[in-house]
Amino acid sequence: MSAPVTLSAHELTRRHGANLVAVSGVSLELRRGEVLGLLGHNGAGKSTTLQMLTGALPPDEGTVTICDFDLAKEPERAKACIGFLPEHPPLYKDMRVDDFLLFAARLHKVPAAKQAEALALAKQRCGLQDCSRKIIGTLSKGYQQRVGIAQAIIHNPAVVVLDEPTVGLDPAQIRDIRTLIRELGDSSSVILSTHLLNEVENLCDRVIILQHGRLIFSGSSAEMLANGNMEDAFLQITESGAAGK
């Protein structure tokens, strides 16, 4: 693959307190047009890794480079290239959908002339056309999740980071969001963490698996599928990882 690298992380480490290591020595690379799936058991360090990639949490060691900008040295330029949906969508519950999304667009330096267009596109992509004037707090969980995704993509970032994007959605909504992620994967790079293995099978070009904060597998989803189905492969990798520890 020769597409340009949009995000690379080198030896990321994060400790909570003196002894507890949440993430240790994780390196990864992402190219334009790639969808990367991040797998792992609960507490494996998925969310912590994603937070470090987006600048929400400073790493204790290691560096993150986004679109050739070092996240620690040129945070403003690097952060402009990234859209992030955290585990808990960062929504101001008392704002209207339109006002909130416009605020997110302004925060990410979308030029004033293009804001209306960006707003319309983000709403259309996330199926929010009918919710413009609604107050976010009154929306259902699934719609709130969509608003969360809309704020992450409104500035058309080169890298989209989604932490469990389909949690709490109904099957039809999951299908819509997956279509959206595939669409995003054409123009940008996407990283998503998930527990749903069929999601990975359907969406991701590459997969990495974390266990106890360490990277134990990195390869294409085709490689994982080679020895049977995804679930067997995942369990085999994580269990042998646990045995090897």
Added chain:
Amino acid sequence: MIYTIAKKEFRSLFAAPSTWLMLALLQFLFAWFYFARMDDYLQIQAQLAHLDNAPGATIAVAAPLCGALALMLMLLIPLFTMRVIAEERRNQTWVLLLTAPVSAAHIVLGKFFGLLALLAIIICGCAAMLATLLLGTHADLGLMLANLGGVLLLAASYAALGLYLSALSKQPIIAASSALGLSFGLWMLEMSSSDNRSFLRALSPNAHFQNLNMGLINSADLIYFALFITTLLWLTIRQLNDERRHGL
């Protein structure tokens, strides 16, 4: 960018029902004080008329009212400042600002000015009430404006203090109570000092407000307020930068 954040901050403070409740309570208390003061003044007015250079309505009514307003704002501002950073942390909306391409200075100044706009509206409401004095008497406009300016500076100082304490904590209630405790402590420094020249008294924003309350615009007081506000805003920016580098 500062404007974007300030506007959002102002609008979300203004959209909260609790803000309206507090505004209504403040107006009610202020109106009550106003009538009580007015009543007192009218009772002694006949005796005052015999004096040469008798105190006018402005100094007898407006100045003490501004003193009361300063005290009420001191109690009220921590309730606003706790929402500004600490509550965003608890509601996990802070991540949005943290991962956006915005510097800590822009966040802090945006939040400060958004809050200040709301405080200015509160003060304007009270100023409008004081302006009714103009209907019945020949008020001392200079004294009144010095008082209102003083209240605004004092409110800005308490807001900067509250903002810093809000940046230090994850719990809104801790942010509010520590801001209230500290501003009350500073107020006590002024109240308890027997000597007008004492060093401790000079630390208190309220002591510097006293001069403006008497209509005395002193450059030393203005410099004090500017220093107090900029120091606290700078500390807040530093705190947020440290947090971005090392985590909270």
